[in-house]
Amino acid sequence: MTDTVKLLSLAVATPDNIILQTEAAETASRLFSRRFQDFKYLARVFENAGIRKRHAARPLSWFEEAHGWQDRMAAYAEAASGLFRRSTTAALQRAGIAANQVDCIVTASSTGLATPSLEARLAGEMGFRGDIERVPVFGLGCAAGVSGLAIATRMARSRPSAVVLFVAIELCSLAFRLDELTRSNIIATALFGDGAAACVLRAGESGIAEIESTGEHLFPDSLGIMGWKIDDTGFGIILEQSLPVFAETHLRSAIAGILERSGLSLPDIDRFICHPGGAKVLTALETSLDLDEGSLDIERDVIGDYGNMSSPTVLFVLERVIASGLPARSALLAMGPGFSASCITLRRVA
Numbered sequence: 001m002t003d004t005v006k007l008l009s010l011a012v013a014t015p016d017n018i019i020l021q022t023e024a025a026e027t028a029s030r031l032f033s034r035r036f037q038d039f040k041y042l043a044r045v046f047e048n049a050g051i052r053k054r055h056a057a058r059p060l061s062w063f064e065e066a067h068g069w070q071d072r073m074a075a076y077a078e079a080a081s082g083l084f085r086r087s088t089t090a091a092l093q094r095a096g097i098a099a100n101q102v103d104c105i106v107t108a109s110s111t112g113l114a115t116p117s118l119e120a121r122l123a124g125e126m127g128f129r130g131d132i133e134r135v136p137v138f139g140l141g142c143a144a145g146v147s148g149l150a151i152a153t154r155m156a157r158s159r160p161s162a163v164v165l166f167v168a169i170e171l172c173s174l175a176f177r178l179d180e181l182t183r184s185n186i187i188a189t190a191l192f193g194d195g196a197a198a199c200v201l202r203a204g205e206s207g208i209a210e211i212e213s214t215g216e217h218l219f220p221d222s223l224g225i226m227g228w229k230i231d232d233t234g235f236g237i238i239l240e241q242s243l244p245v246f247a248e249t250h251l252r253s254a255i256a257g258i259l260e261r262s263g264l265s266l267p268d269i270d271r272f273i274c275h276p277g278g279a280k281v282l283t284a285l286e287t288s289l290d291l292d293e294g295s296l297d298i299e300r301d302v303i304g305d306y307g308n309m310s311s312p313t314v315l316f317v318l319e320r321v322i323a324s325g326l327p328a329r330s331a332l333l334a335m336g337p338g339f340s341a342s343c344i345t346l347r348r349v350a
Helices: 021-032 060-064 069-095 118-126 141-158 183-191 243-261 279-288 297-306 313-324
Strands: 005-013 017-020 053-056 104-108 133-137 163-171 194-203 209-218 226-230 235-239 271-274 329-336 340-348
Touching (some): 005 069, 017 021, 021 053, 021 060, 021 183, 053 194, 069 163, 069 194, 104 141, 118 163, 133 141, 141 163, 141 194, 141 209, 141 226, 141 313, 141 329, 141 340, 183 235, 194 313, 209 243, 243 279, 243 329, 271 279, 271 297, 271 313, 297 313, 313 329
Parallel strands (some): 104 133, 271 329
Antiparallel strands (some): 005 194, 005 209, 017 053, 163 194, 209 340, 226 235, 329 340
8 A cells, every 4th residue: 555654764873972881880989879878779770781881962071060951951952953963864865865855854852952943953954845844742751762753654644745754862861960869860870871763754655664553552640650850950850660560560451452453462563672761671571571581682782782762762773673674563662751651563565
């Protein structure tokens, strides 16, 4: 069918600053160990997270100084613009599409604020048309790599032949807090990194994969599991210790329900492509979805190389799955604030 939406290309980008996990652990110890009595216990997360290195918008020394909203958002606007430029340029080149052929841009980001939004700031430089439709999305967090792609899919489906660009950009590191002596903040310093991914979509006959179905599930009474606490200094992370247990207990039925609404079931999926929120979350996902231990190997490789970059991370996983050979049918999964689960099924284009 020519009206099905196809993924034409995918490209990823990261900041140039690299922080080794050993360096992050040493710096966190110097900054927190004397002020936070539980730090020694929590510091084990630096070793147990399965992360070797991460990329950051600023060098490690930047995070040893106090920062407020103004300099955090100035850093966000600069670094996010660079990642937007690099990821979208690469994705468009891979699709063989010029910037002036793009009809709609969906931009997902929950780790910074910029008004005008990123795509507006870069429209003239990139060569986007004046009549382009812009859809900035904020607040979906880690789930936005899947939920945002679903929004972009609906935009492409509503206008056959239109080119839709989806961009997920997160600079999680800019939320680092020296003043937050909490378990969540310490764990965040060990887990999160920065990155971006861009996808080009169009309804038509050719592409890498057909975006077959999309769906979401919002869990009741779960607002406190993940999110931002916002104060005069910036964002402060909310991250419940119970997240892996929650995922193991509740995700399977949620995903089964999403698939059922599209006439599918769990056994129809050849490979689950999951957002790697952390080592414990990946283990919980394998248990919940009845996968063999270690099945989410690419997810572990990605988090080892980049950490949890929030929304673009699942697209980094997808890029590697495509390179290794996309199965006949796969499902992108991510969980995020709400608390919610998002799912997209993909069919390989022969």
